[in-house]
Amino acid sequence: MSLEWTFAQSFGDRANDAQIAEADILSAVQFDSTGNYIAVGDRGGRVVLFKRPEGSGASAGWGGDFQFYAEFQSHEPEFDYLKSLEIEEKINKIRWCRRQNAAHFLLTTNDKTIKLWKVYEKDVHEVTESAAQLLEEEGGESLRMPEVRTVDNTVSAVTKRVYSNAHAYHINSISVNSDDETYISADDLRVNLWNFEHNDQSFNIVDIKPANMEELTEVITCAEFHPEHCNIFMYSSSRGAIRLGDLRQSSLCDNHTKVFEQEEDPAMRSFFSEIISSISDARFSHDGRYLISRDYMTVKLWDINMEREPVKTMNIHEYLRPKLCDLYENDSIFDKFECAISPDARYMSTGSYQHMFHVVDMETSEDSFIDVSRTTSQQHVPSRSAFGRSSRPSNSIDPDSLDYAKKVLHIAWHPREHTIALCDASDLVLYHGVPN
Numbered sequence: 001m002s003l004e005w006t007f008a009q010s011f012g013d014r015a016n017d018a019q020i021a022e023a024d025i026l027s028a029v030q031f032d033s034t035g036n037y038i039a040v041g042d043r044g045g046r047v048v049l050f051k052r053p054e055g056s057g058a059s060a061g062w063g064g065d066f067q068f069y070a071e072f073q074s075h076e077p078e079f080d081y082l083k084s085l086e087i088e089e090k091i092n093k094i095r096w097c098r099r100q101n102a103a104h105f106l107l108t109t110n111d112k113t114i115k116l117w118k119v120y121e122k123d124v125h126e127v128t129e130s131a132a133q134l135l136e137e138e139g140g141e142s143l144r145m146p147e148v149r150t151v152d153n154t155v156s157a158v159t160k161r162v163y164s165n166a167h168a169y170h171i172n173s174i175s176v177n178s179d180d181e182t183y184i185s186a187d188d189l190r191v192n193l194w195n196f197e198h199n200d201q202s203f204n205i206v207d208i209k210p211a212n213m214e215e216l217t218e219v220i221t222c223a224e225f226h227p228e229h230c231n232i233f234m235y236s237s238s239r240g241a242i243r244l245g246d247l248r249q250s251s252l253c254d255n256h257t258k259v260f261e262q263e264e265d266p267a268m269r270s271f272f273s274e275i276i277s278s279i280s281d282a283r284f285s286h287d288g289r290y291l292i293s294r295d296y297m298t299v300k301l302w303d304i305n306m307e308r309e310p311v312k313t314m315n316i317h318e319y320l321r322p323k324l325c326d327l328y329e330n331d332s333i334f335d336k337f338e339c340a341i342s343p344d345a346r347y348m349s350t351g352s353y354q355h356m357f358h359v360v361d362m363e364t365s366e367d368s369f370i371d372v373s374r375t376t377s378q379q380h381v382p383s384r385s386a387f388g389r390s391s392r393p394s395n396s397i398d399p400d401s402l403d404y405a406k407k408v409l410h411i412a413w414h415p416r417e418h419t420i421a422l423c424d425a426s427d428l429v430l431y432h433g434v435p436n
Contacts, residue, residue: 003347003418003433005359005370009065011050012427026423028410032096032104035414038066038421039106040428041091045075047108049119049155050428062432063417070119072157074108087112093174095183097196105160107183111170114185116161116196124152161199166192173222179230186223191235191253205253206235206245221279221336228288240264240277242293242302260291260302262309272324272333280336285345286415294339294350297321301348301362314360314367316350323399332404340413340420347433349420351408354401357422359433369397370431372408372424 023044030039038050051069078087090110097105103120128147169187176183184205185192191206206223210216218239226232231247241261245253264273276296283292290311291302297317300310320327327333332353339350351357355372410423418433 002361002364002366002436003359004436005368005420005431005433008062008419008430008432010427010429011066011068012425012429020426024426026410026426026428028091028094028108029412029421029423029428030094030096031412031414031421032106033098033415035063035416035419037069037096037104038412038428039094039096040423041074041094041108042426043088043090045073045077045089045091045110047072047074047091047094047106047117047157049104062419063414066430070155070157072117072119074115074117075110075113078112080112092171095174095176097176098180100180107174107176109171109174109185112164112167114163114171114174114194115159116163117157118160119155119157121153121155123150124154125149126151161196163194163199163202166194166202172220173224175224175233177225177230178228182230184223184225184233186220186235188219191220191223191233193247203251205233205247205251207252207254222282224282224284226288227284227286232288234282234284234291236279236282236293238278239274240279240295242279242282242291244304258304258307260293260307260310262300262313270324272328275328275333276324281338281350283339283341285341286343287345290341290345292339292341292348294337296333296335296337299339299348299350299358299360312362312365314348314362314365316352316358316367319397320399327404330404335407335409337407337409338411340411342413342418343416347418349411349413349422351411351422353404353407355406355408355424357408357411357420359420372422372429 023042025043026040027043028041036052039047041047048071049069050066052064052066074091075089077089080087088111091108093109095107103118106117108115108117125148128149167187169189171185171187174183174185182193182195189209190204192202193205194202218237221236221238223233223235234242234244236242241259243256244258246257279293279295281294289304291304293300297315299314299316301312302310324333337351339348341348346362347359348362349357349359357370359368359370408422408424412421420431422429
């Protein structure tokens with residue numbers, strides 16, 4: 001069953017790139033476990049939530065349109081006076097916690113500080129008549145209690161915990177454990193384990209910092225817990241390796257249980273080899289059987305039981321190989337593209353340049369290169385027929401015609417359906433896959 005990808009919905013001004021403020025550029029996106037809520041963060045430290053109401057026009061596998069739900073300021077700019085370092089308010093990652101009651105809990109992080117937020121609905125009440133008014137009306141002969149009625153319903157966000165001072169380097173990832181009691185956070189050299197209830201201490205479970213920093217050969221780029229087993233986690237490195245750690249074997253997992261790494265073809269080695277092999281993102285499949293990883297040039301699918309080679313390797317940016325020198329000079333070669341995997345582990349998606357993204361069918365190796373449709377709608381465009389599929393084979397792309405400032409870095413896949421949410425500058429765009 002192949003899928004045809006159609007535009008579903010978008011939020012944002014769809015303004016010209018020159019008019020977009022730096023603080024409005026989106027920097028993180030994540031579905032919750034039900035798929036009925038989306039959280040996005042931006043470089044201004046804000047988090048915006050969208051909700052899919054019940055009965056919101058579901059059709060052909062599309063669960064219905066999302067609506068604005070809430071917005072709050074998660075992080076503010078700070079200054080570290082000890083290190084003379086300015087800490088940006090930019091949201092690096094957002095992760096939803098499994099819902100336990102009527103409220104929602106989610107983790108947000110910037111470069112240094114992680115926060116646990118509680119988002120909940122509350123009724124606004126007002127007193128219809130005061131006790132004095134009621135006494136006046138009754139002539140003081142009887143007493144009636146004043147009436148209270150609900151006049152509005154609002155969504156509030158409050159900080160429940162702040163987890164800080166545990167990372168010397170910039171935090172690049174956070175991941176909630178399947179036990180719903182702990183989570184991990186990772187920076188360039190360390191992975192820390194936290195308990196939600198204790199914000200004053202964390203346990204270091206991976207430390208790759210050498211005694212002499214001149215001997216440093218790699219950094220950690222991503223870390224994530226296994227979706228089902230609370231003792232297993234993985235972390236990726238700038239040298240193209242994914243390491244699996246097991247907390248049952250040791251509390252300090254510097255010695256990994258498994259390593260997934262593909263040896264480079266010596267004939268392809270060049271000055272840029274180490275840079276383009278750095279893994280920018282890695283994810284478990286929903287059942288935990290597979291891993292996907294994204295480096296600058298490729299996406300790899302790994303079977304967790306087979307370390308020697310990936311099950312599938314898809315060339316994403318092969319047409320950019322002749323341009324690597326130019327991309328190095330303008331720093332585009334260091335762009336960190338995220339990846340996402342479908343609930344059935346058949347499809348994966350990742351971003352590219354010129355407002356485009358890929359959807360790869362792992363069974364047929366079909367690679368759809370889709371242009372994010374531009375529109376001037378202020379809120380969303382419910383009609384999908386006007387924005388049909390716009391895809392083409394990647395080998396037809398002229399690298400000289402691309403605008404490398406227009407890129408889709410952040411992407412997420414709905415946990416139960418073939419719906420993709422992606423960040424295109426300051427806009428949140430949703431695409432839906434329809435079976436052919």
